[in-house]
Amino acid sequence: MATNTLSERIYNFSAGPAVLPLSVLQQAQAELLCLPGAGASILEISHRSPAFGEILASAESTLREILQIPANYRVLFLQGGSRLQFSMVPMNLLRDSGKTADYIVTGSWGSKAVDEAVKEGDVNLAWNGKSDNFNRLPTDDEVNLSDDSAYVYFTSNETIQGVQYRHEPATGGAPLICDASSDFLCRPLPVDQYGLIYACAQKNAGPAGVTVVIVREDLLEHSGDQLPGYLSYKEHDANGSMYNTPPTFGIYLVDLIAKWIRDEIGGLDKMAERNATKSGLLYDVIDQSEGFFTGHAETANRSWMNVTFTLPTPELEKKFVAQTKANGLDGLKGHRSVGGIRASIYNAQTPDAIHALRDFMVDFQKNN
Amino acid sequence: MATNTLSERIYNFSAGPAVLPLSVLQQAQAELLCLPGAGASILEISHRSPAFGEILASAESTLREILQIPANYRVLFLQGGSRLQFSMVPMNLLRDSGKTADYIVTGSWGSKAVDEAVKEGDVNLAWNGKSDNFNRLPTDDEVNLSDDSAYVYFTSNETIQGVQYRHEPATGGAPLICDASSDFLCRPLPVDQYGLIYACAQKNAGPAGVTVVIVREDLLEHSGDQLPGYLSYKEHDANGSMYNTPPTFGIYLVDLIAKWIRDEIGGLDKMAERNATKSGLLYDVIDQSEGFFTGHAETANRSWMNVTFTLPTPELEKKFVAQTKANGLDGLKGHRSVGGIRASIYNAQTPDAIHALRDFMVDFQKNN
Numbered sequence: 001m002a003t004n005t006l007s008e009r010i011y012n013f014s015a016g017p018a019v020l021p022l023s024v025l026q027q028a029q030a031e032l033l034c035l036p037g038a039g040a041s042i043l044e045i046s047h048r049s050p051a052f053g054e055i056l057a058s059a060e061s062t063l064r065e066i067l068q069i070p071a072n073y074r075v076l077f078l079q080g081g082s083r084l085q086f087s088m089v090p091m092n093l094l095r096d097s098g099k100t101a102d103y104i105v106t107g108s109w110g111s112k113a114v115d116e117a118v119k120e121g122d123v124n125l126a127w128n129g130k131s132d133n134f135n136r137l138p139t140d141d142e143v144n145l146s147d148d149s150a151y152v153y154f155t156s157n158e159t160i161q162g163v164q165y166r167h168e169p170a171t172g173g174a175p176l177i178c179d180a181s182s183d184f185l186c187r188p189l190p191v192d193q194y195g196l197i198y199a200c201a202q203k204n205a206g207p208a209g210v211t212v213v214i215v216r217e218d219l220l221e222h223s224g225d226q227l228p229g230y231l232s233y234k235e236h237d238a239n240g241s242m243y244n245t246p247p248t249f250g251i252y253l254v255d256l257i258a259k260w261i262r263d264e265i266g267g268l269d270k271m272a273e274r275n276a277t278k279s280g281l282l283y284d285v286i287d288q289s290e291g292f293f294t295g296h297a298e299t300a301n302r303s304w305m306n307v308t309f310t311l312p313t314p315e316l317e318k319k320f321v322a323q324t325k326a327n328g329l330d331g332l333k334g335h336r337s338v339g340g341i342r343a344s345i346y347n348a349q350t351p352d353a354i355h356a357l358r359d360f361m362v363d364f365q366k367n368n
Numbered sequence: 369m370a371t372n373t374l375s376e377r378i379y380n381f382s383a384g385p386a387v388l389p390l391s392v393l394q395q396a397q398a399e400l401l402c403l404p405g406a407g408a409s410i411l412e413i414s415h416r417s418p419a420f421g422e423i424l425a426s427a428e429s430t431l432r433e434i435l436q437i438p439a440n441y442r443v444l445f446l447q448g449g450s451r452l453q454f455s456m457v458p459m460n461l462l463r464d465s466g467k468t469a470d471y472i473v474t475g476s477w478g479s480k481a482v483d484e485a486v487k488e489g490d491v492n493l494a495w496n497g498k499s500d501n502f503n504r505l506p507t508d509d510e511v512n513l514s515d516d517s518a519y520v521y522f523t524s525n526e527t528i529q530g531v532q533y534r535h536e537p538a539t540g541g542a543p544l545i546c547d548a549s550s551d552f553l554c555r556p557l558p559v560d561q562y563g564l565i566y567a568c569a570q571k572n573a574g575p576a577g578v579t580v581v582i583v584r585e586d587l588l589e590h591s592g593d594q595l596p597g598y599l600s601y602k603e604h605d606a607n608g609s610m611y612n613t614p615p616t617f618g619i620y621l622v623d624l625i626a627k628w629i630r631d632e633i634g635g636l637d638k639m640a641e642r643n644a645t646k647s648g649l650l651y652d653v654i655d656q657s658e659g660f661f662t663g664h665a666e667t668a669n670r671s672w673m674n675v676t677f678t679l680p681t682p683e684l685e686k687k688f689v690a691q692t693k694a695n696g697l698d699g700l701k702g703h704r705s706v707g708g709i710r711a712s713i714y715n716a717q718t719p720d721a722i723h724a725l726r727d728f729m730v731d732f733q734k735n736n
Contacts, residue, residue, distance in 0.1 A: 005399070010407030014414040017616055022401075025409055029400040031373070033393055039378030039698060041393055043575045043621070046382040046699060079447035079577060080598055083612035087596030119594050202613055207411045209447060209577045209615030226487050228455030228599075230448055244451035245570055247577030248385055249617065253411070330407060331414060 011353040014331035015159050015306065015344040016182065017202040019353075023264065024256045042252045047245050055248075056241065059255035066262050069191050069214060076213040076233065077241045077251050081200040082181045084231075085211065086113045089153065089177055089196065090120035092223045092233050099150035102126040104143055104169055107134045107158025108337060109179060117153075126152065134161040136298040140170040149174035151195060157183035159203070160335040162308030162342065163297045168193045175219060183305050184212065185261060186347060187272035195219055201250060203305070204347045205257055210250030261347070271347060275304040278345055278354045282307045285361045292365045296340065310340040317341060320364060329357055379721040382699035383527050383674065383712040384550065385570040387721075391632065392624045410620045415613050423616075424609065427623035434630050437559050437582060444581040444601065445609045445619050449568040450549045452599075453579065454481045457521065457545055457564065458488035460591045460601050467518035470494040472511055472537060475502045475526025476705060477547060485521070494520065502529040504666040508538040517542035519563055525551035527571070528703040530676030530710065531665045536561045543587060551673050552580065553629060554715060555640035563587055569618060571673070572715045573625055578618030629715070639715060643672040646713055646722045650675045653729045660733045664708065678708040685709060688732060697725055 012019045028042075035042045038051040045051050060075045069075065078084070094101045100122040103114050106129045117123045124146045127138040145152060152171040157164040159182045166187060168176060175195025184199030191197070196215045202208040215233055223234035229243065236243050265271050283302060286293040286309055296308040311317045320341060321333045334340035343357060380387045403410045406419040413420050428443045437443065446452070462469045468490040471482050474497045485491045492514045495506040513520060520539040525532040527550045534555065536544060543563025552567030559565070564583045570576040583601055591602035597611065604611050633639050651670060654661040654677050664676040679685045688709060689701045702708035711725055 005402035005404075008402045008404075008407060012408045012412055014408075014412065014417070017412055017414060017613065019412050020409065025401055025411070029397055032397040032400060033390075034373035034376045036373075036376075039376060039696070040380045040382075041388065043393070044380055044382065044385055044387050046385060047576065049382070049699075079449065079615075080452070081447065081612040084448070084596075084598040087598060091596070116597055119596065200613065207615075207617050208415065208613045209618060228452075228459070228487065229484055230452040230455060231596075244449040245385065245568065245576045247447075247575075247615070247618075249575050250577060250615075328407070331417075 010328040010330050011356055012330055013343050013345065013349070013353070013357070015335070015342060016346075017208045018344055018346050019348045019350075020207075020253070021257060021260045021264070021348045024253065024260055027256060028253065043249055045248070047242060047248055052248055055252050055255055056246070059251050059258065062255060062258035062262060063212070066185070066258060066268050067189055067191055067214075072217050073191060074215050074217055074220070074237050076215065076236045077246050077254070078211045078213055078236060079209060079247055081208070081211055082109065082179060082198070083112075085179065085198045085200075085213070086116035087120070088231050088233065089113075089151075090117040091227055091231055093175070093177070093196075093219060094121035094150045096224060097121065097150045097222065099148050100124045100146040101150045102145050102152045102174065104138065104152065104154040105129060106137055106155060106163050106165075107161040108335075109158060109160070109181070110153075110155040113153065113155070113179060121150070124149075129163075134158065134163060135296055137163060137165060137301045143169060145172050145174070151175045151177045153177040153179075155179040157303050157305050159306050159344070160338055160342075161296060162303040162306040163301045164303035164305065175216070182346075183303070185258075185268065185271065186275050186304055188268040201254055203344075206250050206254040210247045210254060212254065275347065278349065278351060279304040279307060281354050281358050282343060282345070282361070285358050289365055293361065296338075305344065305346055307343040307345060308334065308338075308340060314339070316368060319368070323364065324357075324360060327360060329353075329360060378696040378698050379724055380698055381711050381713065381717070381721070381725070383703070383710060384714070385576045386712055386714050387716045387718075388575075388621070389625060389628045389632070389716045392621065392628055395624060396621065411617055413616070415610060415616055420616055423620050423623055424614070427619050427626065430623060430626035430630060431580070434553070434626060434636050435557055435559055435582075440585050441559060442583050442585055442588070442605050444583065444604045445614050445622070446579045446581055446604060447577060447615055449576070449579055450477065450547055450566070451480075453547065453566045453581070454484035455488070456599050456601065457481075457519075458485040459595055459599055461543070461545070461564075461587060462489035462518045464592060465489065465518045465590065467516050468492045468514040469518045470513050470520045470542065472506065472520065472522040473497060474505055474523060474531050474533075475529040476703075477526055477528070477549070478521075478523040481521060481523070481547060489518070497531075502526065502531060503664055505531060505533060505669045511537060513540050513542070519543040519545045521545040521547070523547040525671050525673050527674050527712070528706055528710075529664060530671040530674040531669050532671035532673065534672075543584070550714075551671070553626075553636065553639065554643050554672055556636040569622055574618050574622040578615045578622060580622065625716075643715065646717065646719060647672040647675060649722050649726050650711060650713070650729070653726050657733055661729065664706075673712065673714055675711040675713060676702060676706075676708060682707070684736060687736070691732065692725075692728060695728060697721075697728060
């Protein structure tokens with residue numbers, strides 16, 4: 001029997017894996033010994049059982065519904081996270097194409113994607129925000145695309161720097177590829193403007209260990225027959241995400257979370273409003289702090305998901321982190337590569353948690 | 369709050385994902401809203417948090433303890449299942465070696481491993497049981513190893529055919545590579561006789577979505593720098609299984625299951641005894657059925673994990689499957705590629721379930 005440990009839950013600002021909707025956790029808990037009608041746990045049933053077949057179909061159809069995914073796009077559920085996608089994208093879409101892949105790099109994850117792409121073919125760094133310390137997005141005019149581009153790749157939200165695209169960069173007609181790992185499902189997306197969108201689930205869409213890939217069907221033909229089987233989008237598509245045993249529990253949670261967005265939040269328009277409001281509460285504190293808190297990203301490119309800022313001294317930042325922790329607000333230390341403070345406030349982060357952090361920030365400034 | 373759905377649980381003979389220890393499920397359920405001391409669910413905490421660090425360390429140390437893994441072996445927790453290992457093994461250990469990889473093929477999974485290996489280098493089919501319908505293992509004399517072997521690969525248990533190695537094949541000094549996905553932790557293993565052992569967890573060791581790799585440290589040096597990052601054992605090792613966000617919940621369950629083997633079963637010697645006894649109960653019914661039930665595998669090579677057999681006619685097999693299902697015994701239909709009946713009775717399968725199936729088989733024969 002499960003114990004009620006609700007009262008022990010703190011405000012969790014982890015950058016990922018991150019907070020999940022409480023109602024989803026409660027349903028998963030209630031069903032963990034026995035999925036209704038299945039006679040066994042979701043952790044124990046065959047991926048080829050009717051019960052799991054329904055879950056897989058539901059996860060796909062609910063994502064299709066809330067994102068309005070066009071019929072000529074496939075939805076795949078894979079393993080390996082973004083790191084495997086860093087390789088799968090160029091292995092499937094660049095190798096043997098005779099073309100060049102354009103990468104727009106707006107933060108740490110985009111840089112790592114380039115490191116893998118160059119192993120597979122010609123890569124053009126169409127824009128690199130490193131010289132600006134990754135604090136902004138480029139305008140379309142600043143991006144230098146190749147004449148014969150295999151695809152244009154970008155990272156819609158950079159978790160470490162807190163810089164987010166909420167529009168689609170221009171591609172000159174080449175397929176647009178998006179690492180949406182950290183802001184997937186934060187807003188409606190014009191899916192038809194993309195060639196491929198992928199998201200490891202552990203920020204907005206599920207637990208660690210499942211990656212959602214949405215790919216335009218004509219691009220599947222680029223997957224070469226000599227690719228390692230697990231690395232071929234075509235192979236996964238031909239097998240309906242059952243090329244091997246899929247991460248069944250992760251897909252079950254993706255389904256519950258997609259339904260939470262649809263049924264409890266009211267869809268992606270409402271989700272976007274909620275995210276704008278939530279992040280706005282924290283950015284307002286930063287902007288009204290008269291320089292006590294300094295936001296990392298330029299105002300126009302600020303992320304709804306990761307609010308990154310610094311304090312006047314490293315000592316104050318240490319004190320800030322220690323005091324938040326003592327007050328039941330955890331996970332606020334900035335990524336070890338850039339320092340400072342990072343509040344990760346993905347879809348499931350509650351307004352209560354945001355209010356608690358906002359109040360803490362105001363008090364902290366007063367007292368320091 | 370979780371509901372008590374214990375009474376709805378049936379006898380689950382699924383080939384994988386498969387039955388898990390009930391006490392493990394109950395602990396996972398009790399802790400699902402809040403991992404003790406962490407303030408959040410195991411599904412929500414950062415992989416870099418101290419709480420997850422303890423779980424990862426415990427999963428490794430408990431596996432080391434029960435398997436007596438020597439210090440010069442590394443333990444990695446990856447994603448992608450056996451299918452990804454089919455490629456990772458030759459990409460890391462065969463590519464650019466100038467050598468030939470020897471594959472001993474005793475069933476469907478070994479065949480699929482060969483399909484991936486030939487994409488990466490020279491492969492020698494050292495033995496192929498296909499002409500015997502994969503009903504037995506070869507003797508060492510029947511296996512034709514290469515003169516300059518990169519490694520010798522085998523599948524310790526073939527789930528579809530129900531043929532199992534409970535000894536190590538001779539390698540002539542080459543590293544021995546084992547796909548132990550479906551019988552990992554079923555018995556003590558002389559790990560020092562292996563170069564690399566891997567197991568996707570969803571049979572004996574955890575849920576779908578986590579793969580355990582045990583590799584001798586000197587073999588890590590073979591991983592080339594141009595490998596896709598996620599496919600390099602060296603890269604995963606250098607990052608302590610944190611090259612990317614690992615499947616945190618899956619690793620948590622591997623830890624609980626390893627502790628269940630150590631603390632509730634009493635270790636791998638006891639586990640092996642229990643598995644011999646459990647499978648023996650079913651093989652005895654087959655052997656005493658005077659030909660009503662026909663075992664697929666030769667007696668000496670029968671699997672402890674997957675008991676495969678046929679009935680006199682396909683109609684009787686259909687009736688058998690339908691009646692077991694009606695009696696709360698599920699998952700007994702043989703794999704679609706070979707037909708017949710398959711009872712998967714991994715580590716966590718209870719003696720109660722075995723007794724129920726044995727009694728059913730005896731009655732079914734009487735009545736038909």
